[in-house]
Amino acid sequence: MIAGPGGNTTVQVGRDGVLVVDPQTTAVSQPILAEIGKLSPAPIRYVINTTLDADHVGGNQAVAGSGQTLAGGNTRAATVYSSGGAPIYAHENVLKRLSGEGGVASGWPTDTYFVDQKDLFINGEPVQLIHAQAAHTDGDTMVVFRRTDVVSAGDVFTPDRYPVIDLQRGGSINGLIAGLNQLLRITVPEFNQQGGTLVVPGHGRLSDEADVADYRDMVTIVRDRIQDLVKRKMTLEQVKAARPTFDYDGIYGAQKGAEFIEQVYRSLAR
Amino acid sequence: MARLHDTARGALLVAMMSAASPTAGQVDLSGHWVKPNHEDHASEASIGDYSGLPINEAARIRADAWNPERWGMPEHQCEPHPVTYAPVGPSNMRILPVIDPQTQDIVAWDVTLHWMEMHRRIWMDGRPHPPAWAPHTWMGFSTGTWEGDVLTVTTTHIKAGWVRRNGLPHSDRAVLREHWVRTGNVLTLISVVNDPIYLTEPLIRTLSWELSPGYQIGSYPCDISVEVDHPEGHVPFNLPGQNPYLSEYAARYGLPLEAVRGGAETTRPEYAEALRRRLAQPGAPRGQ
Incomplete structure (x- = not known):
């Protein structure tokens, strides 16, 4: 895991080359490439995006562009030597939304999937791309490294801040909670609810199942509190005044707490 | 010549003795220590008892929402007490020095707690604490220094836990400062928890153990199992004003x-x- 100002990047190295999950922002591409270079001299072969925010996809062009596609036969010359870049994997909603929002096409995903799960086998281990439906957005992917027992959770799990429910991009509070429960199904603690499967969050410290459970509990409790207030016909302002995040604001931030309340309220109203 | 030789040998002996003895102020903490459980033990599990703890309103609200059914959930049932609370619970323990084979220095103390068989290491070699992004654990990351005969330990990187086992929380930013004092066969801990999120002042506790040669810490495996068939994602808690047990x-x-x-x-x-x-x-x- 490379922790940076744009969040966390996961790097897998091995005989096939280098796989990079979420190369962060454009601004930190060169330092990220320098850190990757310290881990392995092999070429970058794959880039995977867990979501479509600029702090996850911004570095795609530079990082993927410095890599190489694995290919053979008639395609080899065209891919390895001509296009010169590693493929960028993401859920197809990432590509749909990035292309729908305009902008320059460079750095967009080149390989997308639309099913619940896409399987790869890279560097001696299965790598699974699992779609977390309508969570932070509708294009979130959790990347599971099965042999090394690591999950890149993206912005479904951000233990240093409240989650962001991007309603404009298909996110929802219930989808986010479902994503966290999905993550808990994948993780296995080693001993006394500690260690075992390591979880790389979109933002925040390296975590394990206990940290995910603690966060899932918080998100569920806040959702249920707001749902209860909505059932009592409270307006958004009344819900905010009831301070349903007050006991967690010290950890995750009061200002973001107010934004989270609004996102949950509007998500439940849909 | 002979006198010079004796003087040199005497100087060497003094040097060897000072090298072999502990650094000034160090005390041997090795052994099995048993807790008499006569302090703060009766009321520790009562729902709604927050007395004597310097908590803030946010901690109070979280504890009011707490439901003991939490301990039955598969993702929580094997959680041990965090290092901030563990000594208050059943905490007979074994303390052993970790010796550098080259220098014979004590580079760390290994502490094994009876309940849930938790293990912590207190580094004495001056290493720094890990960066902020490093994983947090139930026992945290501990470094110690001798202040006279007192071992002072600073622990960071502790998982979000509790200061009382009735839902009163501490955050993952809590820092534990401990002072270990051996007086004969009694070991006393002065524990100071600082948490900028849920405590308004340091939480200070004192606890004692008695040396108990021959005591053996048993194995304590915890096997996660579904005890009650709830829907996936069930999180037991009380909505505001709906905890019937607070009074x-x-x-x-x-x-x-x-x-x-x-x-x-x-x-x-x-x-x-x-x-x-x-x-x-x-x-x-x-x-x-």
């Missing part, structure tokens, strides 16, 4: 509810005296 503790001991709601003022002797005076007045509220 039970106060009622049982005939105390006004405010006296058990915690806060820094309830930690001070003068609070007990003021409470006594108030309760002595006619019509004073009790056990609301």
